[in-house]
Amino acid sequence: EADIYQTPRYLVIGTGKKITLECSQTMGHDKMYWYQQDPGMELHLIHYSYGVNSTEKGDLSSESTVSRIRTEHFPLTLESARPSHTSQYLCASSEYGTGGIKYGYTFGSGTRLTVV
Amino acid sequence: LAKTTQPISMDSYEGQEVNITCSHNNIATNDYITWYQQFPSQGPRFIIQGYKTKVTNEVASLFIPADRKSSTLSLPRVSLSDTAVYYCLVGEANAGKSTFGDGTTLTVKP
Numbered sequence: 707e708a709d710i711y712q713t714p715r716y717l718v719i720g721t722g723k724k725i726t727l728e729c730s731q732t733m734g735h736d737k738m739y740w741y742q743q744d745p746g747m748e749l750h751l752i753h754y755s756y757g758v759n760s761t762e763k764g765d766l767s768s769e770s771t772v773s774r775i776r777t778e779h780f781p782l783t784l785e786s787a788r789p790s791h792t793s794q795y796l797c798a799s800s801e802y803g804t805g806g807i808k809y810g811y812t813f814g815s816g817t818r819l820t821v822v
Numbered sequence: 823l824a825k826t827t828q829p830i831s832m833d834s835y836e837g838q839e840v841n842i843t844c845s846h847n848n849i850a851t852n853d854y855i856t857w858y859q860q861f862p863s864q865g866p867r868f869i870i871q872g873y874k875t876k877v878t879n880e881v882a883s884l885f886i887p888a889d890r891k892s893s894t895l896s897l898p899r900v901s902l903s904d905t906a907v908y909y910c911l912v913g914e915a916n917a918g919k920s921t922f923g924d925g926t927t928l929t930v931k932p
Contacts, residue, residue: 737918749866749922756918764919796865800918810856811920813865 709733712797712814719787719821727782727817729797735812738780740764740772741796743816749796755780787821794818826910831927840897842926844910847891855886855893858909858922866909866922870895897928905930 710731719725731738740753741764751764755774769791770784780799784791797814827845834840846855854873858866870877872884872893883896897904907925 739919741922745862748924751919751921754919765921794863798865810868810871811858811866813867816863816865818863 710797710799710812710814712795712817714817715815716818717820719819721786721788721821723787725784725787725819727795727797727819729780729782729814730778731780731799731812732778733799733801733812734777735799735801736777737800738774739798739800739811740770740780740782741798742766742768743794743796745794753782787819789821792819792821826912826923828908828910828923828926830924831929833929833931834900835931836901837899840900840904840928840930842895842897842908842910842928843892844895844912845892846910846912849890849912850914852914853890853912854914855884855890856911856913857882857884857893857895858911860907860909860925869908900928900930902930902932904928 713728736757738755741749742752743749750766752766752768753772755761761772770782772782794816796816798811800811856871857869859869860866870882870884872886874886877884885894907927909922909925911920913920
């Protein structure tokens with residue numbers, strides 16, 4: 707039932723490799739986000755976008771970069787992966803809704819990244 | 823964005839009602855209160871949202887006193903599958919980025 711999709715679900719990659727984590731949503735939301743979360747720890751916002759060609763860094767400094775060329779697509783790239791990048795990466799989108807729900811996030815299932 | 827404070831953890835038993843309270847003393851007039859549930863290795867999932875008084879849906883109730891400086895998420899008759907982390911978020915209806923905080927880890931025991 708998810709309307710926001712992340713691939714891959716799991717990724718094990720060697721140090722120094724370039725990787726791109728994909729995130730797509732079919733809801734037409736303008737706002738999209740990337741959060742990083744280690745097991746049992748809180749979510750940290752690392753990037754967000756309020757629309758096409760708009761990207762900002764979040765509260766937690768990250769060596770990753772993002773792009774927003776299309777409304778539905780918000781990929782995250784690591785140019786040179788390191789073991790310190792091992793974590794779960796969660797993509798989300800949000801809207802100003804109508805009716806009962808005024809505002810809410812929809813999250814993807816996440817990408818569990820392991821850098822060896 | 824209003825800062826929120828929740829208990830770090832709570833334990834309960836199957837079939838009991840669980841109430842998780844969130845403090846948000848600096849809530850603004852335009853802010854809504856939203857609760858999310860997160861299972862391990864998944865993204866948070868919307869549970870319920872409210873502005874004032876009481877809101878109820880098929881999974882939970884949300885109680886908000888008149889001063890709106892706190893809110894209580896009520897889960898009726900919890901089961902083992904309700905074991906998760908619960909986050910309280912406070913923000914404007916058209917807000918963008920939010921800070922989720924530590925959340926409350928609820929453990930339901932048999």
